[in-house]
Amino acid sequence: MQEFLATPFGTLLFTVVAVLVIMVPVLIGVAYLTYAERKVLAAMQLRKGPNIVGPFGLFQPFADAIKLMMKETIVPTGSNRLLFLMAPMLTFALALIAWAVIPFGPGLVLADINVGVLYLFAISSLGVYGIIIAGWASNSKYAFLGALRSAAQMVSYEVSIGFVIITVLLCVGSLNLTEVVLAQQGLWFAIPLFPMFVVFFISALAETNRAPFDLPEGESEIVAGFFVEYSSMSFALFFLGEYANMILMSGMTTILFLGGWLPLWDIAPLNWIPGPIWFALKICLCLFVFLWVRATFPRYRYDQLMRLGWKVFLPFSLLWVVLTAGALMAFGWLPGQT
Amino acid sequence: MIATLAFYAFASVLVASAAMVVTSRNPVHAVLFLILAFFNAAGLFLLAGAEFLAMILVIVYVGAVAVLFLFVVMMLDVNFSEMRSGFVRYLPIGGAVGLVLLAELLMVGAVWSVSPSAPRLIAVPVPGGVTNTEALGRVLYTDYIYLFQAAGIVLLVAMIGAIVLTLRDRPGTKRQDIARQIDRSRRETLDMVNVEVGQGMVVPPKHEPAKQPEHANGNGHHGGGHH
Numbered sequence: 001m002q003e004f005l006a007t008p009f010g011t012l013l014f015t016v017v018a019v020l021v022i023m024v025p026v027l028i029g030v031a032y033l034t035y036a037e038r039k040v041l042a043a044m045q046l047r048k049g050p051n052i053v054g055p056f057g058l059f060q061p062f063a064d065a066i067k068l069m070m071k072e073t074i075v076p077t078g079s080n081r082l083l084f085l086m087a088p089m090l091t092f093a094l095a096l097i098a099w100a101v102i103p104f105g106p107g108l109v110l111a112d113i114n115v116g117v118l119y120l121f122a123i124s125s126l127g128v129y130g131i132i133i134a135g136w137a138s139n140s141k142y143a144f145l146g147a148l149r150s151a152a153q154m155v156s157y158e159v160s161i162g163f164v165i166i167t168v169l170l171c172v173g174s175l176n177l178t179e180v181v182l183a184q185q186g187l188w189f190a191i192p193l194f195p196m197f198v199v200f201f202i203s204a205l206a207e208t209n210r211a212p213f214d215l216p217e218g219e220s221e222i223v224a225g226f227f228v229e230y231s232s233m234s235f236a237l238f239f240l241g242e243y244a245n246m247i248l249m250s251g252m253t254t255i256l257f258l259g260g261w262l263p264l265w266d267i268a269p270l271n272w273i274p275g276p277i278w279f280a281l282k283i284c285l286c287l288f289v290f291l292w293v294r295a296t297f298p299r300y301r302y303d304q305l306m307r308l309g310w311k312v313f314l315p316f317s318l319l320w321v322v323l324t325a326g327a328l329m330a331f332g333w334l335p336g337q338t
Numbered sequence: 339m340i341a342t343l344a345f346y347a348f349a350s351v352l353v354a355s356a357a358m359v360v361t362s363r364n365p366v367h368a369v370l371f372l373i374l375a376f377f378n379a380a381g382l383f384l385l386a387g388a389e390f391l392a393m394i395l396v397i398v399y400v401g402a403v404a405v406l407f408l409f410v411v412m413m414l415d416v417n418f419s420e421m422r423s424g425f426v427r428y429l430p431i432g433g434a435v436g437l438v439l440l441a442e443l444l445m446v447g448a449v450w451s452v453s454p455s456a457p458r459l460i461a462v463p464v465p466g467g468v469t470n471t472e473a474l475g476r477v478l479y480t481d482y483i484y485l486f487q488a489a490g491i492v493l494l495v496a497m498i499g500a501i502v503l504t505l506r507d508r509p510g511t512k513r514q515d516i517a518r519q520i521d522r523s524r525r526e527t528l529d530m531v532n533v534e535v536g537q538g539m540v541v542p543p544k545h546e547p548a549k550q551p552e553h554a555n556g557n558g559h560h561g562g563g564h565h
Contacts, residue, residue: 175390
């Protein structure tokens with residue numbers, strides 16, 4: 001077995017299996033996130049939500065998926081055909097490849113690379129391309145407006161996400177995601193860096209185009225924004241990509257601030273639960289807040305969105321980078337300092 | 339074996355997409371090919387062991403610079419036939435500039451020689467024991483700190499220049515002052531008036547002089563009954 005895995009073919013096969021082991025739970029998670037969203041929103045609005053298909057409506061995601069697959073894929077006449085079809089695939093693929101570096105437990109990671117944090121940041125900053133290309137290739141006014149809004153919004157909030165990541169990196173002293181988690185043994189970064197935690201979470205909402213920052217698809221003003229011309233599976237890929245990105249951003253929040261796979265306290269009944277379960281539980285908590293926020297807050301106006309990003313978060317996170325660096329220097333807490 | 343295959347794949351796609359950047363008719367396609375070229379360059383960096391540079395290339399060029407390129411190019415209303423019309427007229431001057439550049443490149447290339455110690459440096463991009471990022475930081479913040487700071491100042495100057503060039507104080511724009519909106523109290527915005535049935539009333543003069551024409555929203559409560 002060991003020798004077989006060492007051969008090129010064995011390595012390839014092992015990688016494919018490992019990729020499937022990550023992808024399948026993520027896709028099931030995406031399917032049930034759509035269900036959870038409808039149920040949670042329904043509960044918060046005193047409704048029942050989906051309850052017909054299967055027990056408690058549990059088969060609703062599959063019914064939706066089959067319905068979407070049966071529909072006709074419409075490519076508008078004036079559109080740029082190749083780019084129009086490429087955009088949803090790009091969005092979906094980007095939402096999935098980021099999972100390659102996510103550590104699910106001690107040693108449970110597909111690619112344990114030294115620059116894992118930068119990889120995640122790079123992938124999340126590429127997400128904007130699917131949206132811009134979709135908006136442009138559709139050759140439609142509403143889609144283009146949605147794409148422009150989205151481009152401006154995602155670029156703005158990436159800046160503060162970058163500063164938040166720098167703050168965490170200062171406390172860790174490494175760009176490796178496993179080491180980011182291991183540095184939080186004893187104290188999760190959500191506590192000493194609480195303001196950054198909040199800034200990161202709100203920026204994650206903006207980065208995934210979720211309410212209250214869902215202006216790119218603001219249905220009351222630009223119909224459905226950048227994917228107004230999409231139907232059937234090409235629409236479904238955008239939809240899946242958005243939800244996979246939500247899970248990914250929750251995973252990032254968990255790794256950077258909530259101690260990844262680490263248990264709440266390292267004591268007997270809690271550390272019996274395996275790391276991946278803790279990781280999944282923390283992701284679910286973050287996702288619940290995503291849905292809660294959607295049910296609670298009205299959509300931001302565009303100038304308010306820009307003001308929050310550039311005039312509030314950017315100076316504030318910059319200040320915290322300086323403060324954190326200063327405190328680490330002053331008290332000699334810098335990691336790796338001898 | 340796999341690394342060699344990957345190198346040739348990245349390198350050939352890089353060269354092909356770079357050629358497409360300058361030859362493609364549609365400017366949006368050109369920018370997208372530019373992005374593809376950036377990606378493949380990042381792949382080459384990865385193969386050379388420079389993982390930090392690869393990621394920074396993707397984050398800075400693909401994630402930020404090219405987005406703005408794409409943003410601008412998509413907004414342009416390019417008329418392709420009009421663009422091609424001046425081709426013959428501008429050919430001599432364009433060709434002359436190209437020839438001068440080519441001559442300069444040839445002159446540089448003719449005298450360029452690779453230091454004999456260079457191949458060994460390429461083979462070991464990282465001093466043993468430290469990660470790529472750390473090795474880069476050790477050089478950047480010690481030996482090259484002044485150059486690093488100078489680069490930062492150049493960027494800052496460019497940033498301030500862009501703001502100075504585009505910032506205009508336009509009179510008469512409506513602006514929201516959130517602090518002032520929150521600061522308003524009921525007393526200064528709302529008057530409760532008992533209106534006689536069948537009489538109506540004239541709106542009483544406001545307590546404060548109407549000094550805020552730029553006040554964007556939320557003045558709807560001024561004055562009592564109109565009915």
